[in-house]
Amino acid sequence: MSTIDLAYTYLGNYINNQELQQKIEAARAARRCLDIELGQDDQAKSRIYTKSTSNVPIGIIKKRGWMLSEGDVFKTQQGNLLIIHLKACELMVLSFSNEQSGYALPLIHLGHTLGNHHYPIFVTQDKIYIQLVADKDIIEKTIQKFNIPGLKVTYETQSFEHYLKLTSNMHFHSH
CATH class of the missing domain: 3.30.70.790 (UreE, C-terminal domain)
Incomplete structure (x- = not known):
């Protein structure tokens, strides 16, 4: 069984953040970037368990009432960047x-x-x-x-x- 990579350090949203976009490019090049797709039901949860698009188990811990958005970026305990994508x-x-x-x-x-x-x-x-x-x-x-x-x-x-x-x-x- 794979270890869950926990994410609770929020770095920002990359959509309008050039610096964060550059960090993501570097993380992708180093194979230290994970992408997840979340449905509407998951956006507001304070504890989320999911798998990345590359099948890595992910746990997200965040404050209640905070709605995740497309492009939100977290740093995981294992040093990966975690990119949030929202499903249609x-x-x-x-x-x-x-x-x-x-x-x-x-x-x-x-x-x-x-x-x-x-x-x-x-x-x-x-x-x-x-x-x-x-x-x-x-x-x-x-x-x-x-x-x-x-x-x-x-x-x-x-x-x-x-x-x-x-x-x-x-x-x-x-x-």
């Missing part, structure tokens, strides 16, 4: 089936309620995207309580690259 995720999409007006206040209340439940949302010109961090039936029931005519609920699976484009102006907060 399913999103709930809210749109209007026809031209509706006069529902600004219920939509504001809906946005407030979704925010209070800590459901990550982002808005484009004609759609509201909700990351499914809870059971979709629960989220749908929450939305249905607002009884907004013409509001349509659909689902899309998005690659992380598309998700990044959608969320580039998204803001998060913590309590």
Whole structure:
């Protein structure tokens, strides 16, 4: 049985960090870099057991409430760099089936309620995207309580690259 390589030292996110990108290149050249793919369910866990894409057992220990992101980098106990990749995720999409007006206040209340439940949302010109961090039936029931005519609920699976484009102006907060 292989030894689990534990990761709990967070180095940052390489996506906009040139220095970290260079460290990753050097680690890859030295064969000291591990990649893992995590699903949405794993992002918020404080203890994660998985295997790298090269089949190395990995344990990640992090603070509760911290959502892992694409490009997060950890240093493991064995001196490897561990790169986090997120699998494509399913999103709930809210749109209007026809031209509706006069529902600004219920939509504001809906946005407030979704925010209070800590459901990550982002808005484009004609759609509201909700990351499914809870059971979709629960989220749908929450939305249905607002009884907004013409509001349509659909689902899309998005690659992380598309998700990044959608969320580039998204803001998060913590309590």
